[in-house]
Amino acid sequence: MHLKEFEELVIESEKMVFNLAYRMTGNIEDAKDISQEAFIKAYKNIDKFNKESKFSTWVCSILKNTAIDFLRKKTSNLKKQEKLLNENTKEKYTPDIQEEFEKKETSIFVQKAIEELPINYREIIILRDIQSQSYEEISKILDLSLGTVKSRLNRGRGILKDILIKRRDKLE
C-alpha cells in the first residue's frame, strides 16, 4: 500500500485509537507510545488487512494486544517497586486519592477507577460505554462472540460500580 493511502486511513482513525489507548493506560505518554506502535504494526502487516472490514476496527484489535503486553510489563515493574518500598520502609503504599478529589475532577476519578478494572473488562467498557461502538464492532475487535461481549460487559459494569463505591467510601 502506498504511504499516502495509509496516511489517509491513519487520519480517519488516529484520534479514536489514541483515546482508546489513553483510557486503557490513563497516561498520555504511554497512550502515544502504544497507539503509534499499533499503527506501525498495522503498516508492517498491511497485507493481512481485510479490506472489507473497517481499518479502525483492525487497528483497535492490534492495539488491544500491544496494550495488554505493555500493561503486563508495567504492572510487574510496579509490583517490584512496591516490594522494594515495603522492604525499605515497611509502610504501606497509600494512593493519593484525596488529592484527586480535591481537584474535583470527576473525570480523573472515573479514569482511575477504570484503571483498577481487570484488562478484560476494561477494554470492553471503554469500547462500549465511553466510545459507544456497536456490539458487532466490539466482537470483531476482541474476537469474541456477541453473547460473551454482552455478559462480560454486564459483569464489568458491576465490578466498576463496586470500585467506584469503594473509592467514594474511602474518601468519606
Place this chain on the structure above:
Amino acid sequence: MNKCENIKLKFADYFDDLINKEDKEEIENHINQCESCKKEFQELSFLLDSLSNLEEIELPEGYHIDLMKRIEELSEDKVKKFFKKKIIPFKKEILIIAAMLMLVIGMPNFEKIIKQKNNLKLNSQVSNLEFVDSNFIAREKYDVGIESNNFMKEYQDISNYISLKNIGKLTSVEVENDYKAAYLEVKINKNDTKKFLNVLRKNYLVKRVNINKRGVLKEEQDYEKNLKIIIKKENKWLNLQKESSNIEEKMEIQNQLDILTLQKQELENRINNLKEEKQYSYFYIEVKQKEGVFKFLEKTFQKILENSLKILELIPYLVISICIFFMINKFKKRHK
C-alpha cells in the same frame, strides 16, 4: 427474589434501548415498588452517564507528524536493506567513481532543474487565480491555445458569446502584464456546458486538465455534520425546557435555543449556496499566444547547443576530480 434477578438482567438492554414496550413498563413499575432494584438501577444509570460524559481527548501536539515520520523511516529502512544486500559485493571505489561521474554529468541537468523550478513558481503564481476566492470551485480546467497575435479579440469573443447566449457568467478576468496571456474564470450552467465546450473546440485548441474535486464535497460534508450536531443540541435543550418549571431557567434555555437557531440558519444558507454553486460548471481558461513551428524548432536547437557547451565546460572538472581520487589512493598505498 426471582423476579428481582430477572429484572436486573434486563437493565443492560434497557439502557441500550433494545427492549420492547411491555418489558420497559414492567421494569419501570417494578423499580417504583422495590427499593433495592431502584438503587441498583440508579447506580447503573449514574455509572453509564459518567462514563459517556468522559470527554474525548485531543491528540498531543505533533502526534500525527511523529507517527508518519516513524512510518516513513520504516519504508526507508526497507529500501536501505535492499541496497545493502545487492551492492555490498562491489568495491567502494567503484561506487565513489560512479557518484562523481553522476555529479559531473548531472550538473547541467541540475541547472535545468533549478530553472524549471523557477518556471513552476511563475506558473503557480498565475494559477493561484483558481483558488483566490474560496467560493470559487474549480472542477475542470481548460487550456485554450490560440494561433493569433491579437488574442485580446479572442477572449472578448468568448466573453461576448457567454453573455449573448445567456449560458453563464464571466466571474473574473486577469491579463498578464506583457499582454501575452489572459486568464478567464467562467461559470456555465451545467446544461449548457457541452454546447460551450463544442464551440470552444471548433474554434480553438482545447486541452483538458483535471483539478481535484474534493474541496467542495468535504466542505458540504462538514456543514452537514455541524448541522446534525446543532439539531441534536437543540433537541436536548427542548427536552430540558419541557422538564423545567422554573421561569428563569426557561428564559435562559430559550436564549440558548435562539442562538442555536441562528447558527442553524447560517449553516442552511451555506449549504443552499453550495447547492446553487453545484448547478454550474466552473472553467478556468487560459488564452495564450501560440508559438509557430519554426520558432519552436529554433528554440529547442538553441537549448541543445547551450547544454552541450556546458558539458564541454565541465570536462576539466571531471579530469581533475579523477586525478585527485587516484592521488589519494596512491597516498594511501604508500602509507600502508
